[in-house]
Amino acid sequence: MGVGPVATALAGWLSANGPRAVRRLDAVPEQEPHAALAGAEVVVLVAHGGDLQAAWAVPAEERRAEAVAHAARVVSAAREAGVRHLVAVSSAMVHGAAPDRPTIHDGDPILGHGSGPGRSLRRTGEAPDDGLRDGVVGDLLAVEAVLARAARRRSPLVTVLRPAALVGPGLDTLLTRHFEAPRLLTVRGVERCWQFVHVDDLASAVATAVDVRLTGPLTVGAADELSAREVEAAAGMRRVELAAATAFGTAERLHRVGVLPAPGAELAYAVYPWSVASDGLRAAGWEARRTTAECLDVLLVAVQGRIALAGRRFGARDAAALGAAGAAVALIGTAAVLKQARGRRRG
Numbered sequence: 001m002g003v004g005p006v007a008t009a010l011a012g013w014l015s016a017n018g019p020r021a022v023r024r025l026d027a028v029p030e031q032e033p034h035a036a037l038a039g040a041e042v043v044v045l046v047a048h049g050g051d052l053q054a055a056w057a058v059p060a061e062e063r064r065a066e067a068v069a070h071a072a073r074v075v076s077a078a079r080e081a082g083v084r085h086l087v088a089v090s091s092a093m094v095h096g097a098a099p100d101r102p103t104i105h106d107g108d109p110i111l112g113h114g115s116g117p118g119r120s121l122r123r124t125g126e127a128p129d130d131g132l133r134d135g136v137v138g139d140l141l142a143v144e145a146v147l148a149r150a151a152r153r154r155s156p157l158v159t160v161l162r163p164a165a166l167v168g169p170g171l172d173t174l175l176t177r178h179f180e181a182p183r184l185l186t187v188r189g190v191e192r193c194w195q196f197v198h199v200d201d202l203a204s205a206v207a208t209a210v211d212v213r214l215t216g217p218l219t220v221g222a223a224d225e226l227s228a229r230e231v232e233a234a235a236g237m238r239r240v241e242l243a244a245a246t247a248f249g250t251a252e253r254l255h256r257v258g259v260l261p262a263p264g265a266e267l268a269y270a271v272y273p274w275s276v277a278s279d280g281l282r283a284a285g286w287e288a289r290r291t292t293a294e295c296l297d298v299l300l301v302a303v304q305g306r307i308a309l310a311g312r313r314f315g316a317r318d319a320a321a322l323g324a325a326g327a328a329v330a331l332i333g334t335a336a337v338l339k340q341a342r343g344r345r346r347g
Contacts, residue, residue: 004049005170006089006199013203014044037081042210043156045074045088047143048136050171050199056261060134067139071146078156085157085213087206088147092162092219093137097272099190099244104162104276106219111141135263136174151215159209161202164221164276165269167299168199174262178270180303183240184232187247187271193225195275196295201288208286219276222292234296247271 037043047067048055055063071088078086094110111132132138144160151158165175178184186192197220205220232239242250252264278286290298 004046004051004054005168005172006048006050006166006202007044007046008170009168009199010044010046010089010203010206013200014206017204017207034077034080037077037083040078040081040083042085042087043074043078043083044206045071045086047071047088047090047140050166050168050173052136052172052174052177055136055139060138064139064142068142068146071143075146075150079150079153083156085159085210086147086150087159087161087209088143089161089163089202089206090140090144090147091137091166092164092221092274092276093269094140094144094162095274096132097268097274099187099272101273104219104274106217106277106279110144111137132263132265135266137266157213157215159215160217161205161209162217162219162276163202163205164195164197164219164274166199166202167196167295167302169302171199171302174266174269176299176303179235179237179299182237184228184235184237185247185267185271186228186239186241187244188241190244190271191228192271192273193227193275194231194292194296195221195225196292196299197221197288198290198295198298201290204289205281205286208281208284212284214280214284216280218280219278220281220288221276221278222288222290222295223278224292225275226292226296230293231296234293235300 058066075086092104095104095108096111147158147160150156166173167176201222202220205218208214209218226234228239248264248267250264251260251267254260255262255264278288
C-alpha cells in the first residue's frame with residue numbers, strides 16, 4: 001500500500017480481518033523495488049491517499065509524474081516478485097459527474113474513453129473534461145492508464161476498485177471539504193442524490209476481490225442513497241443555489257488566479273451525481289455494512305470545527321469573520337478578487 005489516510009485505514013482493517021496474503025507497503029523503493037515485495041501474494045496500491053492538503057502542496061505536474069512512476073514501479077516489481085494479485089484503489093470520479101449522470105456500472109466508460117458523462121459535460125459547457133486533467137481526477141486517470149496496460153499481461157491479476165465518495169478517519173477530499181463550507185452549494189434545476197462508502201467497507205471489498213479472484217474495474221458504494229434535501233436536513237445546513245454557468249465559471253476563474261486550489265471542473269462532483277451500482281462485488285456476495293446515512297454521520301463528525309470556502313480551509317478567526325453566509329460571500333465576492341488579481345499582474 002501507499003501512504004495517507006486511505007492506505008492507513010485499509011491496512012488496519014485488512015491486518016485484523018483480511019487475507020494474510022495481503023502485503024502492506026508504505027513505499028516501494030526505486031532501487032530493487034521487487035525486494036520489498038518478496039514473498040507477497042497480494043499487493044494493494046492506493047492511487048490517491050485521501051490527503052488533499054498534501055496533494056495540493058505539490059505542483060500538479062510533479063504530483064502526476066510521481067503517481068505514475070510509483071504505479072509503474074509497483075506493477076513492475078509485483079511482476080518480478082511473482083505477486084499473483086494486484087488490487088488498486090482508484091475512484092468512481094474517473095467516470096465523471098453530470099446533471100443526467102445515471103448510476104455507474106462496472107464496465108461504464110471513463111472520462112476520455114468513448115461515450116458517457118463527458119459527452120454531456122462537453123455539450124452543456126459546464127465542466128469540460130479537459131479541466132479535470134489538472135487536478136486529482138487527472139492523477140487517477142493517469143494511474144489507471146498504467147494499470148490498464150498491466151491488465152493486458154498474464155500476471156499478476158489486476159483489480160481496480162472505484163469507490164463512491166469515501167469517508168473515514170482522517171480523510172481529506174474534495175467531498176469532505178464540501179461539507180466544511182457554511183452552506184451546501186447546489187446548481188439550479190439539479191436535485192442530486194448522495195452516496196458514500198466507508199473506508200472499512202472499501203477494505204472488505206479488497207478482501208472479497210482477493211478471495212473470489214475478481215479482476216477488472218469494480219465500483220464500490222453503499223446500497224442506499226440520500227436526496228439532497230435529506231442530506232441538508234441531516235447536516236443542519238442550508239443551501240446556496242446558483243446557475244450552472246455562474247457556479248462553474250466562477251470556480252474556474254478562482255482557480256486561474258490561485259484562490260481555488262482545484263480546477264473549476266471538479267466542482268461537478270459536489271453538485272452532480274456519481275453514484276455506483278457495485279455490480280460485480282454484490283454478485284460475489286459483498287455488501288457494505290454502513291449505509292449512506294451512517295457514512296454521512298461519520299463525515300459530519302469529522303468536519304466539526306472546520307470551515308472551507310471554495311475548497312480552501314480557513315482558521316477559527318477567519319470563520320468567525322466570514323459568518324453564516326460564507327459560501328455565498330465567497331462566490332459573490334469573486335469579482336473583487338479577480339479585480340485585485342488583475343491589478344497585481346499589471347503592477
